[in-house]
Amino acid sequence: MVNFTCPKCGAALPVKPGTQLAVCSYCGTPSYIDRREAIFFYILPFSITEEAARAIFKRWTAGPSCPKDMEATAEITALKKEYFPVFRFRRTVNGKEKITSKPARGTLLPGMHTIDIPPGDMIIFDSNSKTGGAEILHPDIAIDSYIGELEGETIDQSLVYFPIYELKYRYGGTEYDMVIDGSSGKISITNSPKRSSVSYVAVMALAFVLGFIGTLLGFLITPVFFLLIIAGIFAGKILAHKVVKKPEGGNA
Amino acid sequence: MSQTSKIIVSLTCPNCGGQVHSEEGETLVLCKYCNSVFSLTTDEGIRKIMYRLDVTRKKAETNFYEWLKEGPKAKDLEKKAQISEAYPIYLPFWRLVGRGKACVCGIEIQKGDKDEPDRRIPHESLVNREYIYSDIACDPGDLGIAAIRIPEHAEAVEFDDESIVTFGVTESRDDAYTEGSEQIKRQAIADGKRSMDEVHFSKAFFFEKAFSLVYYPFWIIRYTFEDRAYFAVLDGITSQIISGRAPGNAGSQSTAAALGGTLSGAVLAAFIFFGFALGALEAIAILFAFGLIAAAGIIGFAYKRFRYGDEILEGAMKGKGLKRGKKQQCLETNYENTYDMFN
Numbered sequence: 001m002v003n004f005t006c007p008k009c010g011a012a013l014p015v016k017p018g019t020q021l022a023v024c025s026y027c028g029t030p031s032y033i034d035r036r037e038a039i040f041f042y043i044l045p046f047s048i049t050e051e052a053a054r055a056i057f058k059r060w061t062a063g064p065s066c067p068k069d070m071e072a073t074a075e076i077t078a079l080k081k082e083y084f085p086v087f088r089f090r091r092t093v094n095g096k097e098k099i100t101s102k103p104a105r106g107t108l109l110p111g112m113h114t115i116d117i118p119p120g121d122m123i124i125f126d127s128n129s130k131t132g133g134a135e136i137l138h139p140d141i142a143i144d145s146y147i148g149e150l151e152g153e154t155i156d157q158s159l160v161y162f163p164i165y166e167l168k169y170r171y172g173g174t175e176y177d178m179v180i181d182g183s184s185g186k187i188s189i190t191n192s193p194k195r196s197s198v199s200y201v202a203v204m205a206l207a208f209v210l211g212f213i214g215t216l217l218g219f220l221i222t223p224v225f226f227l228l229i230i231a232g233i234f235a236g237k238i239l240a241h242k243v244v245k246k247p248e249g250g251n252a
Numbered sequence: 253m254s255q256t257s258k259i260i261v262s263l264t265c266p267n268c269g270g271q272v273h274s275e276e277g278e279t280l281v282l283c284k285y286c287n288s289v290f291s292l293t294t295d296e297g298i299r300k301i302m303y304r305l306d307v308t309r310k311k312a313e314t315n316f317y318e319w320l321k322e323g324p325k326a327k328d329l330e331k332k333a334q335i336s337e338a339y340p341i342y343l344p345f346w347r348l349v350g351r352g353k354a355c356v357c358g359i360e361i362q363k364g365d366k367d368e369p370d371r372r373i374p375h376e377s378l379v380n381r382e383y384i385y386s387d388i389a390c391d392p393g394d395l396g397i398a399a400i401r402i403p404e405h406a407e408a409v410e411f412d413d414e415s416i417v418t419f420g421v422t423e424s425r426d427d428a429y430t431e432g433s434e435q436i437k438r439q440a441i442a443d444g445k446r447s448m449d450e451v452h453f454s455k456a457f458f459f460e461k462a463f464s465l466v467y468y469p470f471w472i473i474r475y476t477f478e479d480r481a482y483f484a485v486l487d488g489i490t491s492q493i494i495s496g497r498a499p500g501n502a503g504s505q506s507t508a509a510a511l512g513g514t515l516s517g518a519v520l521a522a523f524i525f526f527g528f529a530l531g532a533l534e535a536i537a538i539l540f541a542f543g544l545i546a547a548a549g550i551i552g553f554a555y556k557r558f559r560y561g562d563e564i565l566e567g568a569m570k571g572k573g574l575k576r577g578k579k580q581q582c583l584e585t586n587y588e589n590t591y592d593m594f595n
Contacts (some may be wrong), residue, residue, distance in 0.1 A: 016256035042420075052336065052474065055481030059497070062480055064562040065572040071480075088422070122420035184393025185483070200509070204551065207513025214514075217522035228516050236510030240558060244359045244505045 007031060015124075039143060040158035043083065043125035045131055046182040050081060053165040060187055062246065067195045067239050070171055072247045077175060078168040081182070082133040082163040084112065087143055093152035102146050104139035104159060109166060111179050125161060132171025134182075136161060200241045207236030271313035285375045287411040296300035298425060298465050301347075303402070305340050305469035307491040311564050312313075312471040313338060316484055319493045323576055324504035324557065327479060331554055334480070340488055342418040344389035345400050346428035349463075349586075352436040354379040354456040355446030361508060377444040378593040382461070382586040389465060394439040395485055396495030399582040406489045411467065418467060433458040435583050443585075446594065470494065483559040484566070494575065495567030500574060505561040512554020516547040 004013040006024035015022045015033055023030045047057070054076060062081040084105035090097060103112055123129070139159065147157075163182030168175055171193050179188040214228025263281065265272050270285035282289050314334065320330040355378055362371040386399045437456035445451060469488025474481060477499050482498030524542025527536035557574060565573035568580070 044420075052481050055476055055479055059480035059499075059563075062478075062499070062562060063572060064560045064574075090424075096430070097424045098427070099422065099424040103423075111308055121417045181393055181417045184395050186394035197559060200555070203509050204513040204555060204558065207510055208517040208547075208551070211514030211517025213517075213523045215518040219522070219525045221581070229518055232514035233510045234518070236513050237506050240506035240509035241502065243509075244558070244562070246502075246519060 004031070004033070004111070012233070038156075040064070040156065041125040041161075042122045042158055042182050043129050043131075043161045043162055044122055045130075046081070046134065046163040048163075048165070048180065048182045048185050050079065050165070053079065053167070053182070056180055056185050056187065057169070064193070065195060067171075067193050068244070069247050070193060074169050074171040076167060076169050078166075080166040082166055083131060083134050083136045084164050085137060085139045086107075086160050086161050086162060087139075087146060087157065089146070089150055089157045090155040092155055093153040097155065098152065101160075102141075102149065104141050105137055106140060109164075109179050109188075110177055110190040111181075122160065125159075132214070137142065153210060164227060178244050203236060203239045203243055206239065207232045210235065260520060268349045288379075289572045293302040298463065299563060300465045300467065301408050302342065302411045302467040303489060304407045304409050304470055305416065305488045306407075307350055307469075307471060307486065307488050309338055309471075311488050311491050314493045315486060316475075319484060319496070320498065321509070322576070324501045324561060326477060326499040326501050327503065329499065333475045333482075334475055335475045338471060340416050340469055340471050340524070342469055343392075343466055344419060344421045345386050345396075345464045345466045346423070346425065346432065347400075347437075347464050348387050348429060348432035349461045350383060350385075350433065350436060351459040351461065352379065352381055352383050352440030352456060353442075353459070354437070354440035354444045354454065356441055356448070357453040358445065358448030358450060358451040360447045361449045361463040361544070363568075364506040370510065375446070375448050376595045377446060379440045380591040380593075381440065381443065382589045383436040383439060384584045384586060385435055385582055387423075387428050387431065387582050389428065390419050392568075394569075396508065396567045397470070397485060397580075398568045399580045400466070401580055401584065402466070402468070403490050416469070421465065423507075429463060432582075433460070433581060439583055439585070443592075455563060493566055494580070495569055495577075496565075497569065497573070498564040500564050502561075505558050508554045508557035508561065512526050512550055512558070516550040516554070519550065520547040 005011065006013045006027060006029055008029040009024060009027040010023055011026040013022050013031060021030055022033055040167055058071060058078060061074050066074075073147065075216060084107075084204065087102045087104050089100045089102070090099070094100070143157070143159075147154075165180040165182055166178060167178045169178065170176075174193075176192055177190065178192075180186070181188070210228050210232030214225050217225035217228070224244050263272050263274055264270070265283040265286060268283060268286035268288070272281055272283050272285075274281045280289055316328050316335075320333055326332075326380055355376075356375045357374075360373045360375055362373065364370045386401075388397055388399065392398065436458050440456045441454045444454065453499035459595065471486040471488055471491075472483060473486065474483045476482070480499065482497045482499065484498075485494045486492065500554045511523055520543045523539045523546070524536075527543075530536070530539070560572055563573040564577050565571065566577040569575070
């Protein structure tokens, strides 16, 4: 952590993230902060509790992309609250500001490769920072290994710890990984069980055929066939309900 | 003055303490009380503007419960949903206001009758309009917000990130500027095209009026329903629902499937029957085509409600689900100061 002092009176100088000027609260001297050589440490607080993360998972399992028995049968096998480190480089490339983020730690977690720092209240990370019981994952990639390959001139660079929930769940005998961003609740997955659309198409096709035949025969032969339309609506409604109805119970 | 056109910030004169107003894009302010002139210093040349949060928690929650009743959401959602958290936040947006000027030349083709050939009418247009571009300055994560529209009565205040959680800027200022000016140029050309079917020449220019970082207030309401976590985001000034997730309604899903399926079948059959009743080959073909289009439209509409209706996605949310509501566009036109010429 970099500490600043006022060059005139020596008092501690609080520097807000992203600012270039800091004014000493004692003597009023403004100081320009040269951020090129330093690395700033920031942390994004959790705004999603562990309980909420579980509930977000449960909501996702009930959504249209997951198999319909998933909410009832998927089981969370592990949930870890962590701070994941990311380097954030702000550089001038061809006269323009460019921001690049790179993981500061080797990982296979979903969503960590196309890294984007989630929305959050970036605060300075120091020994007083509260982590709320989350494990801090320390960087295992040196910042130098990225600096060499980046274009342009440095404006500033920082190490941002951002909050994640690393979640493992079991469904149908297979274990899957997921990351829930602890700030906005965004879910990242690499692979997950999928719901097939076949039964949806089948139900609508059946209703379509009944409606089609009913109308055609109703016009051509006898209006009694119009009843097939009514039959189509009822059959469609009953079958469609079976397709969308979630099984009862569950332990997710 | 149109809704989105101008930002006026109230400041305190450092000399006499009087209330002065400064308009977006201005760098010097004259105090009307003590006649002192002061310049506005900005961090790295960017003006930061913050809007006052107008909506109270009570008002936000009332509107939220109203929203729960709208659309094909789960039955009794407004009774069963429980708010787990409700808090205001500030999100940063890049806002670029500028004039887009474009010159477009092209040809409009009017289809002629059987004996007459097509008529080709040359057109030339000069577009000169003010455009407003806004783009969220951080990754929106799962919040489903892309852009803002600033309401007329919104009150801008001096930047202060102490009182309410303010999200940090993580997107590049110059990337936003480039994207904004490019979009404005493209829009100016598109506006100039108007009735032209062929464009033979087009050129657009962009003139900046103001570029600022706007901090806009929102309410985040997180709620649970059947132990699942959902949320909604409300505008902190107008209290409208901006985005959110909500559980869908299985009943309306199956109704959509049943009605959509049979109705589309019946419509197609009816069109075919009437085509044959008329007899002429052309009539059969035309009615069959109309029937197919109508049936496909109904099926498409109903299938989306059936297949993705388990979850309702409001606003600019990503992912699977039934999308509803309006997504705020990044680019808007201020028609008050338009000087176009169409020939």
